[in-house]
Amino acid sequence: MSEGTIAAVVLAAGRGTRMKSERAKVLHPVCGAALGAYPVRAARAAGADPIWVVVGHDGEHVQEALAAEGVGFVRQEQQLGTGHALLCAEKDLRDFRGSLLLLCGDTPLLRPETLTALAERQRTEHAAVTVLTMRRADPAGYGRIVRNKDELLAIVEEKDASESERRITEVNTGIYVFEAPWVFEMLHHLDNANAQGEYYLTDVVRLAREQGAVVRALELADPDEALGVNNRAQLAEAAKVMQGRINYAHQLAGVTILDPASTYIEASVRIGVDTVIHPGVHLWGKTEIGPSCLIEPGTVIRDSRLAGHVHVKAYSVIEESEVGVNSVIGPMAHMRPGSILRGDNKIGNFVETKKVDIGLHSKASHLTYLGDAEIGADVNIGCGTITCNYDGVNKYKTIIEDEVFVGSDTQFVAPVRVGRNSLVGAGSTIVRDVPPDALAISRAEQKNVEGWRLRHPLKKKEK
Numbered sequence: 001m002s003e004g005t006i007a008a009v010v011l012a013a014g015r016g017t018r019m020k021s022e023r024a025k026v027l028h029p030v031c032g033a034a035l036g037a038y039p040v041r042a043a044r045a046a047g048a049d050p051i052w053v054v055v056g057h058d059g060e061h062v063q064e065a066l067a068a069e070g071v072g073f074v075r076q077e078q079q080l081g082t083g084h085a086l087l088c089a090e091k092d093l094r095d096f097r098g099s100l101l102l103l104c105g106d107t108p109l110l111r112p113e114t115l116t117a118l119a120e121r122q123r124t125e126h127a128a129v130t131v132l133t134m135r136r137a138d139p140a141g142y143g144r145i146v147r148n149k150d151e152l153l154a155i156v157e158e159k160d161a162s163e164s165e166r167r168i169t170e171v172n173t174g175i176y177v178f179e180a181p182w183v184f185e186m187l188h189h190l191d192n193a194n195a196q197g198e199y200y201l202t203d204v205v206r207l208a209r210e211q212g213a214v215v216r217a218l219e220l221a222d223p224d225e226a227l228g229v230n231n232r233a234q235l236a237e238a239a240k241v242m243q244g245r246i247n248y249a250h251q252l253a254g255v256t257i258l259d260p261a262s263t264y265i266e267a268s269v270r271i272g273v274d275t276v277i278h279p280g281v282h283l284w285g286k287t288e289i290g291p292s293c294l295i296e297p298g299t300v301i302r303d304s305r306l307a308g309h310v311h312v313k314a315y316s317v318i319e320e321s322e323v324g325v326n327s328v329i330g331p332m333a334h335m336r337p338g339s340i341l342r343g344d345n346k347i348g349n350f351v352e353t354k355k356v357d358i359g360l361h362s363k364a365s366h367l368t369y370l371g372d373a374e375i376g377a378d379v380n381i382g383c384g385t386i387t388c389n390y391d392g393v394n395k396y397k398t399i400i401e402d403e404v405f406v407g408s409d410t411q412f413v414a415p416v417r418v419g420r421n422s423l424v425g426a427g428s429t430i431v432r433d434v435p436p437d438a439l440a441i442s443r444a445e446q447k448n449v450e451g452w453r454l455r456h457p458l459k460k461k462e463k
Contacts, residue, residue, distance in 0.1 A: 005098035006119050007180065008048035009089050012036045012066075012105030013056025013076040018231040024058035026105040027065055028235055031242045032266030032284060034065045035229060038108035038242075041069065043101055045112035046119065052092055053105070054085045081198030082174070087187040093180060099123060100180040102201065106229045107175065108238050114225055115175075121218050122177040128213035129183075129205055131155065132175040134220040142171030143202055145217065152215045155202035159195040170219070172202065173226035182213075242267070250277075272308060296331070304335075307343065321353075324360070342377070359402065372414065376402035382426060384409040401436070 016025025026036030036053070043051050051069075055062045056076040063073050074089045086102060093100070099119045103110070114132070122130040131152065133145050144165050146154040155172045156165050186207045190199045208215050220226055229235050246267055247260040254273035257263050262279040265271075269283045272291030280297045283289070287301050290308035295301070298315040306312070306323045313330030321335040324343030329335065333347045338355035346363035347353065356370045359377035364370060368381055372389040375381070379400055387398040388411055396414035400406070404418050407426030418424065419436035427443050434440040 005096070006043075006046065006048045006101060007093060007096050007098060008040075008043035008051045008101040008103060009074075009086055009093075010036065010039050010043070010051065010053045010071075010103045010105050011082060011085050012062055013054050013059070013079055013085055015057040016106070016230065019235075020232070022058075024062050025229065026062060027058070028229070030108050030229075030235065030239045031246060032268055035108055035235070035238075036062065036066055036105040037069055039103040039105060039110055040066060040071055042110045042112045042115055043103060044069075046101070046115035048101055048115075050092075050096075052089045054088055081192065081196070082201035083187055083190045083199035083203065086201060087184065087199075090184045090187070093184070096180050098180060100178045100183060102176040102178065104174045104228060107173070107226060108229065109225045109227050109241055110175070111225055114220065118175070118177050118218050121216055122179070125216045126214055127216040128179045128208045128211075130177045130216045130218060131205065132173045132220060132226065133170050133217045134173055134223040134226050135169050136171055136223060137169065139166075139169050139171045143174075144168040145170040145172060147217075152205065152217045153209065155205050157194065157196070157200065157202065173220065174228070175226065176201070176204075178204070278314075290325070299330075313349075336371075372396065373398040373400065373412075375400045376404070376420070378403045379406070380404075381406045382408035382410060386411050388413045 012026040014025060019025050026034060028035050040051055051071045052074050053066055053071050054074045054076050056079055059075060072092060074092060076085050076088045099122050101115060118130055118132055136142065141158060143155045143157045144161055145152065145168065146156055146165065183204060186204045189207055190203050192199050194200060205215055224241050227238055229238050243264065246265050247257050247263060250265065250271055251257055255271045256276040259279040263277055264282045266284050268286050270288045272289060274291050275289055275293040277295050278297040281295050282300045285303040287303060288305045290306055292308050293306055293310045295312050296314040299312050301318045304318045304321045307325040309326045310323050311328045316330035316333045318335045320337035321339040323341045324345065326343060327341050327345040329347045330349060332349050334352045336354035339353040340357045342358060342360045344361045345358055346365060348365035350366055351364050351368045354371040356373045356375065358375045361377055362375055362379040364381035367383050368385045369387065371387050372395050373387050385406055389395050389398065398412045398414045399417040401418060401420040403421045405423045407424055409427045410424050411429045413429065413431045416430055416433060418434040419438065421436055422434050422438045422440060424430060425441035428440060429442050430440055
């Protein structure tokens with residue numbers, strides 16, 4: 001490979017016992033993506049190719065979760081330390097020549113520009129090793145950076161540090177860039193004579209100095225970037241920082257978020273300009289919201305597409321659905337998977353839809369269930385309408401053609417087709433097809449028995 005090429009190895013083999021979880025640590029979600037996906041994406045945005053992920057505990061599930069990221073996988077059968085983990089990738093990188101990024105799978109907040117700067121420092125300084133460092137007022141738990149002015153002398157793990165070394169506030173983030181293939185030669189010279197009995201990647205710094213090679217460090221301006229997730233509290237902390245970044249980016253792109261602190265938007269969501277997001281909104285998955293929409297409080301939208309000028313009223317839920325332009329939904333409506341609104345529609349309060357295609361200008365204003373149905377344009381669905389689509393064994397479709405008026409409290413027992421421009425009388429149960437331009441009505445004859453209440457008075461309750 002040409003000089004200046006960047007590759008990356010992401011360490012994701014550990015269990016993460018402090019998470020108290022059956023799942024591998026890197027599988028826990030942060031704003032809609034697995035923890036381990038973030039360093040992979042940062043490395044790719046910084047120009048790294050190829051990218052290898054070292055897996056171990058729960059490796060099959062880690063590979064499933066990260067397969068879509070376009071990475072290769074290396075297995076670490078025994079967790080013998082970070083140095084051993086990188087060495088597991090030697091065979092796959094034996095022909096690589098350039099800058100090799102070493103990242104931790106539990107650091108989701110790294111920015112691509114930081115990794116670019118780290119690799120640039122390594123190249124311009126002709127360094128064998130460049131370490132990403134940060135300052136912490138409380139450095140407990142971190143390896144300390146030992147310097148002589150600008151010269152990096154060593155990285156000392158806390159359990160091996162002296163009292164004076166433990167007072168150092170500049171610490172190792174666990175993120176490096178190495179010259180490859182030189183680093184693999186050094187890894188073969190590591191030993192595990194330390195408190196943990198592991199092969200430390202940090203010892204490569206010592207070996208580099210013994211060889212007279214150049215060792216450099218780059219200090220982070222924002223320590224949040226190197227936040228490592230080791231327990232559920234730190235997971236929540238990382239998610240809070242990531243959510244702030246996501247919301248801020250939408251605001252800069254022309255989206256109004258009235259209260260960013262109470263608004264949850266996953267990283268994969270896309271939102272058009274001049275859309276207004278109220279507090280308490282949750283936008284999940286591959287959701288796309290067009291321009292000039294209004295999303296009221298308490299709304300949850302997952303894996304759905306909304307065109308422009310859509311108004312979603314409070315406490316509505318939209319799942320795996322499509323909403324056409326100028327539509328109004330809710331309050332407290334539920335669009336279940338497979339619902340399609342073609343545009344200029346109204347789905348009102350306590351209306352539930354599922355696998356339904358509703359044509360232009362049609363509306364169901366309240367208290368209605370529409371499932372497994374095709375509904376044409378300019379249709380009015382009265383209050384309390386139900387499509388009876390399931391007989392306990394099979395599901396059937398209701399088809400309502402254009403310009404049909406459906407009276408309140410109507411039941412359609414599928415399969416049934418209602419012809420264009422027909423009218424269905426309120427309180428009807430429709431079990432047969434209705435021809436176009438017809439009136440369909442199925443009520444029992446009303447009978448009035450005069451004087452009945454006088455003969456059957458209500459019993460008064462005893463006090």
